[in-house]
Amino acid sequence: MSISKILNSLENSWERDEILLNLKKGLRTDEIVNEFLVKNERQIKELNSLLRPEDIDLLNQVEQLSTCESKLINEIKNLNYLKNNENHDILNQKDIVPSNRVSFNKISSFMINWSNKFVVIALLTISAIALSKQAWA
8 A cells, every 4th residue: 555545544544523522521642542553553554664764754843843733722822821810800900891712613723724734735745755756766
């Protein structure tokens, strides 16, 4: 099986809506990842055997991107927490109604779309590299 087919299959198996539901049910991230690894063990082993050093470098970059996104989410969450505390203090002092907050769904949607676009581009790049290497071989 080619890298692009394996990546597409794995991407289809990693359903974000299902993962979010599992998180809401109280499953830990380690449990979710381990379950995914067990379900897709054959494909992951095959993908691992097809990866070259430059593909590993790209995966490291995607991992760093995910870490950056996680830190960004944390910073946004912390800023929102600080803002809510400031609004609470103002309300206590002046009885002013705070403005509407940005809903979690909008932030979540933004991060999912941003992350998905990069991951898809990264996966397509890996596939293109693999196919061009095969064509030149």
